[in-house]
Amino acid sequence: MDQYVIKGGVPLKGSVEIGGAKNAALPILAAAVMCDETVTIDNLPNVRDINVLLQAIEEIGAKVERTGPHSVKINGAFINTTSVDNEFIRKIRASYYLLGALLGKYKKAEVALPGGCAIGSRPIDLHQKGFRALGAKCVVRGGLLSVEAEHLAGNHIYLDKVSVGATINIMMAAALADGRTVIENAAKEPHVVDVANFLNCMGASIRGAGTDVIRIEGVKKLHKAEYSIIPDQIEAGTFMFAAAATGGDVTVKNVIPKHLEATTAKLLEVGCRVEEEDDSVRVIAPAQLKHTSVTTLPYPGFPTDMQPQMCIVLAIASGISTITESIFENRFRYVDELTKMGASIKVEGNIAIISGVERYVGARVSAPDLRAGAALVIAGMAADGITIVDDIYYIERGYENLDAKLAALGAKIERVSSEKEIQKFKLKIS
Ligand code: UD1
Numbered sequence: 090m091d092q093y094v095i096k097g098g099v100p101l102k103g104s105v106e107i108g109g110a111k112n113a114a115l116p117i118l119a120a121a122v123m124c125d126e127t128v129t130i131d132n133l134p135n136v137r138d139i140n141v142l143l144q145a146i147e148e149i150g151a152k153v154e155r156t157g158p159h160s161v162k163i164n165g166a167f168i169n170t171t172s173v174d175n176e177f178i179r180k181i182r183a184s185y186y187l188l189g190a191l192l193g194k195y196k197k198a199e200v201a202l203p204g205g206c207a208i209g210s211r212p213i214d215l216h217q218k219g220f221r222a223l224g225a226k227c228v229v230r231g232g233l234l235s236v237e238a239e240h241l242a243g244n245h246i247y248l249d250k251v252s253v254g255a256t257i258n259i260m261m262a263a264a265l266a267d268g269r270t271v272i273e274n275a276a277k278e279p280h281v282v283d284v285a286n287f288l289n290c291m292g293a294s295i296r297g298a299g300t301d302v303i304r305i306e307g308v309k310k311l312h313k314a315e316y317s318i319i320p321d322q323i324e325a326g327t328f329m330f331a332a333a334a335t336g337g338d339v340t341v342k343n344v345i346p347k348h349l350e351a352t353t354a355k356l357l358e359v360g361c362r363v364e365e366e367d368d369s370v371r372v373i374a375p376a377q378l379k380h381t382s383v384t385t386l387p388y389p390g391f392p393t394d395m396q397p398q399m400c401i402v403l404a405i406a407s408g409i410s411t412i413t414e415s416i417f418e419n420r421f422r423y424v425d426e427l428t429k430m431g432a433s434i435k436v437e438g439n440i441a442i443i444s445g446v447e448r449y450v451g452a453r454v455s456a457p458d459l460r461a462g463a464a465l466v467i468a469g470m471a472a473d474g475i476t477i478v479d480d481i482y483y484i485e486r487g488y489e490n491l492d493a494k495l496a497a498l499g500a501k502i503e504r505v506s507s508e509k510e511i512q513k514f515k516l517k518i519s
Contacts, residue, residue, distance in 0.1 A: 093478040093492060094511050095469035096501035096518045097451055100374070101337035103498045107325045107344050108134040109159065109318035111487045112183075112394075113280035116257045117287045117318060118142050119186035122151045122165030123194045123265065124291055126313035131160045133318060137486045138181050145178045145187065165194070172199040174233060179203075181486075182254070185213060188236055189258035192225055193265035197237040202229070211417070215252045219259035222246045223266050243268035243307055251276050251387040256303070257284050264293040266307040275303045278388040279348045283319045290314040320344045323394045324488060325370070326352040327463050330398040331495070332372040333361050334405065334471040339498060340371040351391040355383055355399060359406055380408035380445060385416050397423050397464035403443045404432040405471060412441040423461035426454040430468055430476065448473055455479035459487045466491065470500050475515060 109132035119142065121128040133139060135158045143161065147153040150169035154162040171191045178184045179201040191198035203213065213234070217227040222245075225238035243266050248255055256276040261284075263270035275281070277299055285298030291311035297303045325344045332339035333356055346353070346365040353363050353370065360375035380403065385393040393416040403410035404427060414420045421436045428434065430449040435442045451474030456462025462484035469476030478484075481504070484491060492504045503514050 091506045094514045095476045097472035101335045101498040104340040107320045110321040113283040115183035116186045116284045119190040121163040124311035125166035127164045129315040131317040141177045174201040189261035193262040199235040215255035241266035243270040248274045263305040270305040272303040322348040326395045329372045331467045336374045338373045342369045378406035380410040382411045384413040397461040401467045406445045410443045414439045422457040451476040453477045456483045
């Protein structure tokens with residue numbers, strides 16, 4: 090199993106280019122099969138979850154041509170089955186986007202129930218509520234969710250909870266339903282807007298994405314399009330917190346600063362200087378970080394996907410901070426790992442009470458999920474001594490070349506796959 094080995098204590102300095110947003114790219118790839126012409130997608134992050142989804146799309150017969158590491162052409166005209174299942178697709182959360190896409194286009198789909206990171210129970214009842222409202226029957230059997238409709242018709246759908254996945258899935262199916270669909274209490278995340286923009290480029294008629302009411306006028310069919318995916322706000326935020334935790338000075342390039350407002354606000358509260366330009370954000374860490382409180386919320390609130398990275402900063406800030414996790418109930422599993430590095434954190438229900446310590450001490454830790462894995466890498470870079478992060482498989486689901494990007498900012502980090510390589514790194518570093 091591959092690991093990252095890190096020698097901490099180096100303040101990150103310089104600039105880093107952010108890639109395309111994984112959580113926008115996944116539904117956009119699924120939506121690309123909804124037309125029978127060639128769709129070109131750019132600024133695609135080259136990460137494991139994306140490659141798994143592309144493989145699943147290819148397996149059902151769509152033509153998939155990788156035209157570069159960050160671009161792909163997809164043609165859904167050749168799809169020969171609406172049943173999607175393989176051992177890999179079962180592991181990714183975004184497999185469910187093929188339900189909305191195929192249901193819209195073929196009025197039926199059968200997809201392995203989603204896996205993803207174990208950060209909570211992650212039901213998909215709201216997706217099903219939406220599909221049912223459009224006229225589909227939903228049946229779970231053998232680990233697969235089948236959806237089928239004789240006729241998809243627009244409807245009024247109220248989401249009891251703000252859900253990114255349900256909003257996007259319903260939007261995709263409704264784009265090819267008869268008549269008007271209104272999604273109320275819709276998610277407002279930038280990637281929801283990006284998917285709506287992409288569908289509109291293909292000829293859909295979607296208004297209101299980015300607000301909590303989305304209106305969709307169903308169209309008969311979609312057509313070819315060329316599209317470039319928005320920058321990844323979570324990758325950007327991860328580097329911003331890495332700058333803060335290591336006492337660094339990092340310019341994060343190719344971002345939309347507006348999407349980073351919640352992250353920026355928290356960095357200011359802990360004492361960082363943040364300079365925004367049109368498409369970049371510079372974070373300059375203070376000599377001593379200050380405590381604060383944060384609650385995760387749907388956009389424009391503070392993103393749950395940034396919660397572990399924020400915790401890394403707070404655990405070495407002066408005083409007592411709190412984090413309230415309001416989206417997923419099981420998102421503090423990294424705390425035990427961070428404790429091994431000297432952090433002092435008590436979790437009570439969905440609240441973490443953090444007593445800042447002076448510094449982390451390197452340790453062997455393991456990534457419990459994608460974002461927490463990245464957070465532990467940040468802790469390693471801020472720590473005294475050597476940190477080994479195991480199970481980086483999770484991190485590679487969503488970060489492209491994390492080690493190389495950090496190394497370019499001065500971090501001493503290497504991806505290794507044996508004890509021998511760890512020893513070699515230690516010798517080299519000393
Ligand atoms: C997506 C992101 C994930 C991010 C999350 C919240 C992808 C592949 N994943 O996940 O990285 O952390 O948004 O920004 O894009 N819920 C229900 N019923 C449902 C669906 C959701 O109760 O049918 C609940 C969830 O348990 C959770 C909340 O709604 O408490 C939000 O989940 P949701 O926004 O749907 O997250 P995902 O789309 O799974």
